[in-house]
Amino acid sequence: MSKTIEMLKNYIPYNEQEERDKQFFIECEKKEQILTRENDLCHLCSSALIVNKTRDKVLCIYHNIYDSWTWVGGHADGDDDMIFVAKKEIKEETSLQNFKLIYDQPISIDSLSVVGHFKRGKYVPAHIHLSFAYLFEADENDKIHIKDDENSNIAWFTFDEFISKSTEPHMIPVYKKMFEKIKKLEENRII
Numbered sequence: 001m002s003k004t005i006e007m008l009k010n011y012i013p014y015n016e017q018e019e020r021d022k023q024f025f026i027e028c029e030k031k032e033q034i035l036t037r038e039n040d041l042c043h044l045c046s047s048a049l050i051v052n053k054t055r056d057k058v059l060c061i062y063h064n065i066y067d068s069w070t071w072v073g074g075h076a077d078g079d080d081d082m083i084f085v086a087k088k089e090i091k092e093e094t095s096l097q098n099f100k101l102i103y104d105q106p107i108s109i110d111s112l113s114v115v116g117h118f119k120r121g122k123y124v125p126a127h128i129h130l131s132f133a134y135l136f137e138a139d140e141n142d143k144i145h146i147k148d149d150e151n152s153n154i155a156w157f158t159f160d161e162f163i164s165k166s167t168e169p170h171m172i173p174v175y176k177k178m179f180e181k182i183k184k185l186e187e188n189r190i191i
Contacts, residue, residue, distance in 0.1 A: 001124065002029070002035070002147060003080045004044060004081075004082055005025075005029050007082070008022060008026065008109070009026070010036060010067075011035075011106060011109065013053075013109075014108070014177065014181055015177070017110070017173075017177075018109050018110075021109050021110055021111045022109060024088065024111050024130075024170050025109065025111070027151075028042050028130060033094065033103050034130060035076050035077075035078050035079070036075075036076070036077060036078050037075055037077065037081060037187045040125055040127055041071070041127055041128065041177070042111075042127060042128040042129070042130055042177065043076065043114070043127070043129070043130065044075070044076035044082070044127060044130050044131070045074060045075050045085075045102050045129040045130065045132070046050075046071055046073060046074070046076060046082040046083070046085035046086040046123045046128070046131070046132045046134065046136075047071045047073025047074075047086060047089070047114075047131060047132070047133040047134070048071065048072045048073060048086040048087070048089060048090045048091065048096070048134055048136050049071055049107055049108075049133055049134070049136070049178055049182075050071075050072065050090065050136045050137070050138050051053070051102075051135065051136070051137055051138075051182070052137070052138065052139070052140040052156060053137060053138075053139060053140075054172070055137070055186065056158060056159075057158055057159075057184065058071075058155045058156070058157060058158075058159060059072070059096075059138065059140070059144070059154070059155075059156055060154070060155060060157055060162055060165070061093055061094070061138050061146070061147075061150075061151040061152055061153070061154050062151055062152050062153035062154070063066065063150065064149075064150060064151060064152055065117050065119060065150075066168060067167065068085075068161060068165075068167040069153075069164065069165040069167075070096060070156070070167055070168070070172075071133065071164050071175075072086075072089050072090055072093045073086065073089050073131070073133070074088070074089040076091075082087070082106070082132040082134070083101060083131065083134055084171065085090050085175060086132075086134045086136070086185060087099075087101075087136075089134065089149065090138075092147055093145045093146075093147045093150060093154075094145070094154060095144060095145040095147075096138050096142055096143075096144060097142075098135050098138065098139065098142055099136045099137065099138040100136065100138075101134060101135070101136055102135050102137045102191050103134070103135040103138060103185060103190070103191050106132045106133055106134060107133050107134060107135040107178050107181055107182070108131075108132075108133040108174060108177060108178045108181070109131070109132055109133075110129075110131045110133070110174050111128050111130060111131070112129040112131050112133060112170075112171075113126070113128060114126060114128070114129055114147075114172070115151055115153060119177060120149075127143050133178065135178075135182065140156045159175075159179045162175065163175055163176065
């Protein structure tokens with residue numbers, strides 16, 4: 001059994017959506033190789049929700065393909081350690097070097113629809129991202145830089161600003177769920 005699926009089986013879903021998506025991930029893994037993009041139907045991705053030290057802002061990128069402000073993230077590309085993938089994406093997409101994981105379980109799991117699009121001149125058909133998101137903390141005064149081939153801007157926003165700037169309506173419930181979960185984890189002094 002893969003490290004990711006083992007972690008997923010132990011994951012306690014936050015709500016009905018996560019319970020259904022958890023079962024969907026497990027079923028996909030039984031039928032398909034989901035660690036690489038060679039699977040055109042669905043594959044694993046990992047994202048990072050990066051908050052500042054006071055946990056009232058989130059670091060966002062303006063994603064060129066999605067034409068929206070979004071979180072940092074990317075494909076597993078064969079790696080079975082979703083935390084490692086999230087860390088790699090933070091470094092690649094923001095150039096941050098000093099950040100820390102503040103919750104060792106996913107802050108969110110979601111099956112996310114991706115519309116067909118062109119990437120580097122090649123058509124990528126519509127598919128599903130089997131998405132794990134992890135919560136990280138960074139200093140908002142540290143140097144950050146865009147990754148030219150993927151994003152065209154990067155900035156810190158309050159949670160409400162981030163929600164208002166996202167132009168992907170299907171992602172708003174995902175972001176709101178994560179912000180709600182962060183508050184509960186803080187209230188319970190887990191993070």
